[in-house]
Amino acid sequence: MTSRQTLNASLAKGHLRRGDAHAAQRDEGAANAHYDRARSYARSLPRSAFGTCAERLSELLGTSAGAEKSKDEISVATIRMGYGTAVPDGECDAKCLAEKTERVSSALAVAGTPEFVAIQQLHGETAIDGYGLASTHLDLAVFVPPVSEWRHVNTEAYRTPLQGCDYAPAAVSTFKRNDDSNVEIVIANIVVCRGDSLVLLDDVKLRRYKTDGLSWCVDRHADIIVGDFNADEDLTNTEYLTNKTSKHKVPARRWTPEKIEILNRAPFEYLRENKYALAGTSKSVHGGDPICIWYKTTRLRPIGSDTIPLIDGLITRDGLAARFLMQ
Numbered sequence: 001m002t003s004r005q006t007l008n009a010s011l012a013k014g015h016l017r018r019g020d021a022h023a024a025q026r027d028e029g030a031a032n033a034h035y036d037r038a039r040s041y042a043r044s045l046p047r048s049a050f051g052t053c054a055e056r057l058s059e060l061l062g063t064s065a066g067a068e069k070s071k072d073e074i075s076v077a078t079i080r081m082g083y084g085t086a087v088p089d090g091e092c093d094a095k096c097l098a099e100k101t102e103r104v105s106s107a108l109a110v111a112g113t114p115e116f117v118a119i120q121q122l123h124g125e126t127a128i129d130g131y132g133l134a135s136t137h138l139d140l141a142v143f144v145p146p147v148s149e150w151r152h153v154n155t156e157a158y159r160t161p162l163q164g165c166d167y168a169p170a171a172v173s174t175f176k177r178n179d180d181s182n183v184e185i186v187i188a189n190i191v192v193c194r195g196d197s198l199v200l201l202d203d204v205k206l207r208r209y210k211t212d213g214l215s216w217c218v219d220r221h222a223d224i225i226v227g228d229f230n231a232d233e234d235l236t237n238t239e240y241l242t243n244k245t246s247k248h249k250v251p252a253r254r255w256t257p258e259k260i261e262i263l264n265r266a267p268f269e270y271l272r273e274n275k276y277a278l279a280g281t282s283k284s285v286h287g288g289d290p291i292c293i294w295y296k297t298t299r300l301r302p303i304g305s306d307t308i309p310l311i312d313g314l315i316t317r318d319g320l321a322a323r324f325l326m327q
Contacts, residue, residue, distance in 0.1 A: 071149075072326045074185060075114040077308060078226035078293055079104055079319040081121050092314070097123050100314050105129035107308050111321050115150065116175070117143040118189040118226045137171035140189045140227075150175040150185065158216045162209055164201070165193035170213040170227075172220045183326070188222035190214065192267055194230035199254045203262055210266040218274050224324075225276065225294040228317065231264045232288030280305030282318035293322045300324040 081100055084092055092100065105128050108117060113130055122141045127133075131143035137157035144150060153174040160168045170190040177183040193209045201209060210231065217225050255263075268278070277297050281289035295302065301324060308319030 070325065073303065073323060074116070074326060075112065075321060075323045076116045076118070076187065076224055076226060076293060077108065077111065077114040077319055077321040078118045078189070078291060079120070079308065079310065080191075080228050080291065080317045081119055081123060081126070082316050083121055083123070085314050085316075092123070096314055097126065101126055101128065103310060103312070103315065104319075107310055107319065111306065111308050111319075113145065114321050115144060115148065116185075116187055118187060119143065120189065120191050120228055134175070135171065135173040138169045140169055140171045140191075142171075142173050142187060142189060144175075149178055151178055153184070156220060158213060160193060160209075160212050162193065162212055164197040165209065165212075167191055168193040168213055170217055172217055172222055185326070186221055186223045188217035188220070188225040188227075190217060190225060190227040192227070192229045192231065198263065199259060203258065206259060206262050207266045210263060211270040214267055214270055218271075218276075223296045223299045225271065226292065226320075229267050229290050229292050231267050232290060233264055233268045234289075235260060235264050277302070279322040279324075280307075280320050282307045282320040283311070284317045285311055286316065291317050291320050293320055295322070295324060299327060301327055 081104065082092075085096060100123075104119075108114065108128065109130060117128065117131060119128075119141045120139065122136070122139045128143050130145060132146050133141060134144045134152040135142045135155040137155060138159070140157075142152075142155075144152070153176050155171055155173040158170040158172075162168075168191055170188060172186060172188045174184055174186050177185075190213050192213060198206055198209055214225065271278075271294050275297050276294045279293040279295050279302050282291040283289045284291070293305065303323040303325060305320065305322035308321055310318050
């Protein structure tokens with residue numbers, strides 16, 4: 001098999017990092033199409049993202065042709081698709097949705113087709129190429145490849161009862177390895193509370209609002225917590241603190257330095273207090289780096305993380321992928 005055919009098969013089957021033998025069984029025509037889509041996407045990226053198209057595809061080919069990945073290695077990605085567009089007050093119609101889905105599918109292929117993909121603000125019956133829907137709650141979803149080492153066991157769902165959060169769902173999904181080991185991995189998918197009205201809360205309540213969904217995930221022993229935290233720990237950008245499309249805009253002056261610090265740092269401090277560590281973050285067009293992947297330090301050891309470049313006129317946040325070794 002030529003190097004092109006090897007990469008085609010790996011891309012089509014979604015095992016770029018593993019060199020899975022099953023990859024070679026996919027129809028070559030479909031594989032070529034998948035290859036071309038991934039190549040076009042890689043070519044569209046700036047050099048600062050992945051280097052040239054040729055460099056990125058060579059990297060992927062080298063990974064797929066290398067040694068088979070450890071059985072204890074897992075990879076997770078998180079993407080917030082969003083209902084609108086990066087244009088203020090923009091609405092996503094059928095054409096917009098198709099373009100978003102195409103971009104996400106291609107980006108995941110270039111990113112090495114992570115084993116688990118957690119999506120926030122999923123549009124209805126959206127399908128992601130190379131994946132099947134494993135679990136869903138409201139507009140939170142987890143996708144896995146059709147041929148996976150893991151099977152979905154169950155999903156618990158949560159929506160905060162706290163008044164004033166514009167949108168704050170959470171879901172915890174348990175997956176079990178497809179062998180006799182009974183090894184499980186628990187993945188939490190969340191959008192942390194936001195909203196203009198949070199500025200009216202006292203410090204104690206503000207901290208509670210920003211950790212409410214997270215505490216629910218921690219209580220369910222999540223190994224990995226991913227999603228949009230609506231916070232940025234470095235505090236350098238406050239533009240995203242007010243919802244630009246809200247009817248109840250809050251003047252920036254209402255966000256005092258003390259409230260800004262609590263709003264941004266409370267989620268991070270809470271997870272660290274509960275033995276979680278941050279694997280990586282990615283940015284939003286509204287400012288800050290609110291997309292996060294956290295992991296339980298007693299269960300996982302990080303290998304690395306990468307931004308999944310997605311921001312354009314349709315998607316407002318970059319995605320994020322991370323790899324871990326189970327301990």
